[in-house]
Amino acid sequence: MRPATAKWPKMVQKKTFDRPRRDSSPRCAIRKMSKEAPLSVAEREFILEALRENVRLDGRGADQFRSLNLSFGDEYGHVKLQLGKTSIVVRISSEVTKPRDDRPFDGLFNINLELSAMGSPAWENGRSNELEAYVTHVLDSVIRRSNALDTESLCILKGVSCWSIRADVHILDYDGNLTDAACIAIMTGLQHFRRPDAVVRDGQVIVYGVEERVPVALNITHKPLSITFNAFNEGHNIIVDATRKEEQSSEGELVIGINNGGDVCFLSKFSGAPVDAMEVVTRSNVALEKVKEINAQVERVMQADLAKRAKKGMAEESRAENDR
Amino acid sequence: MSAPLILLPGDEVPSDHLPSNNSNPLKLGPGLRLLSQPSSKPDATSHVLTATQAGLVTTDAKRNTVSILSFPNRRYIPTVNDLVIAQIHHSSIDYFHCMVTPHTAHALLGQLSFEGATKKTRPMLKQGELVYARVLSVGVGAGAEVELTCVNPATGKSEPGGLGPLVGGMVFEVSTGMAARLIRASSSSAEQGDVIDGLAVLSELGKKLESLGGFEIAVGRNGKVWVDCSNAGDSAIKATIAIGRCLQTTDDKRLNPVDQKKLVTRILREMKLA
């Protein structure tokens, strides 16, 4: 064998698996995307060194999420999510519109995410950035295109009218892991939301007010969530739910969208250094476990809230009867 | 001491809250401005002090100053003589261009503004490296540049504060209000165990981590705290993280000294350091 070819794999390997250099390496696509101020050398080195010892800045384990706090607003489908210091509000709304001509049996569902200067001073108001496009893409794939919300059930009258469901995502505070947090918040919102009841009578669509008829829950076919993994130290350390600083020192990320049944509906190795193929398999198991955990928490919190509403509604009803 | 007085922008500072020391001219701290008020008499104009920020009025009778303590989470604005932790962004022939707070104009640090620096011995700082520096000037007029220095211009020394490049360690972010308190607490010569500015967390950490070789800390008014425990050997990383978490939790939860001590004990146990 000629020496030149013998050298080839070595050179390739050196190029790809070199330790991250101190200067701004192009590996950190995430960092570039969010336009955050760069991390100092000391911070990046420290985070990497600590991860080698399996220690994270907030004392969490590698497969541990930050504390997740979900609460609901006055309206149905108004969710406030707090994941560590990342904070999101999702509002679900509905209106009656005309279905698309090519899909007369389908309702509409849209996810709207706009990063504003509220979430981070690095984001400029009224200007979209790459992070926004990226997160929107993941949310769209995990939730909308996996048909988590059954759009056929949103049809009221074929080709004439249907429900249009809209999810507005407001990022209030950004401290990493936007994708997973937004995903949890939207899914919670969709499950919590109640749309007004509508019927077709003599070819006419009648929409009942919330006072007239009990509003209806949306038809959720499955509950997929995204779990984002961040890799460090040439793939030796892989963690979930990275904070902003961890994201900034990460060498690459892997996003798995998976539901309770273990069906993978989204898989992305969008940026950064290569990851061992076996990792994708093992991480899917971790993701499944996390999704089950989070979905259980969502269910618990939501049932508690709905029970509270039902109680309040009953109290109001009986008061109204007493008045009569 | 009179009852705490909180003012909103536009409120006048009542004269009985001003220090009564008349030998020195009164110095105004941040958040206050002097307005002349036309009075009924044509020749005499009276002056009033009004607040421009919401905050607690504080006075220092010894130095004859009055200032407003505003919300502790505000953004840092460079002020002459403040100690800051700056991050090198890039360097040019004469200066290092440094980041003091994110998303603001870079501050300038002279290539030779280090102790004993000459053209040959000056530190070669790269992008992303940190320096502990003092604000030398903030310029006059709009858009003026902030200049930093790592040396006392009068003595040519790096001062007892230990100005200069910060190597290794870790930086934690705290509120600017907390940073100001930490600077007073860490620079005061009081005995260990004393509570300074409502802070017991540093002295408690010092006591508890003494067996590990102690730690080094540098606090920048721009809300950054640099912590280094390289003496602690194998526990260095854990000890550094523990210190950072103690400081940030004290700040976020506004803990009182008793709770700060409890926090230190709890976190050190959690990190398996005690």
Place this chain on the structure above:
Amino acid sequence: MVGPTASLSILSRADGSASLKCPTTGYNVLGSVNAPIELPARRDALKPEEATVEVFVKPGNTTAGVGERYVEGILRSVLQKVILGRERGFPRRGVVITLAIIGGDAVERGDSYLNILPTLLQVSLLALLSAAVPMSMTFSTALLGVTKSGDIICNPSAAEAKAASSLHVLAFSSKGHLLLDESQGRFEFEQWESVRERAFSICRGMATPGADGDVTMGDGGDEARINGFICETVEDHLHRDYSWKIDSA
């Protein structure tokens, strides 16, 4: 009447933030302030000697449109008057105010923003205070509707506002100047005059510390006295922030 509820400095990334929930209109607005920061994209539009105030209104469940741009203009012009953009560190920098409507009905396209304008203004003020942006004075706002029968209602609900023959938003500075007067609908000048008087008492009726430090009580009736409300919110928060200092004194 249940007064509005507010909280300050609730966000960690922004330099200042506040939220305000108004029970009668149902609006819940969250505001953040980043200041002073660099506005790289607006470099040529910056005024050389002053800070540039930017306001961004983000509707809760619709896409921002003309209505939002219009109300942003009103907010900017009021806030610019009270912000001291020439103080140290501020000239040529931006004061970026972001307001997200996170609760309450959507403002319909083509509908006026008067209903929510007072809430937006007050949240902006609280967020600016919490970011310690220098200001010459504070202000307070009131929303009043005049019904078809000529009665003045304060803080009308969405339905009441729709039925009203005219709607008025007034803002008074802490020195008593009229800072903003936005009206819509049909009304007589005498009506406006009584609206102004009523608004003044709502905004300024509460305890105002006099120059001598004394507290003079005005009579503002049962209505929420906005100026006092803002003072209280700020004082409560500062008391908690500086408990280490106040308690030891």
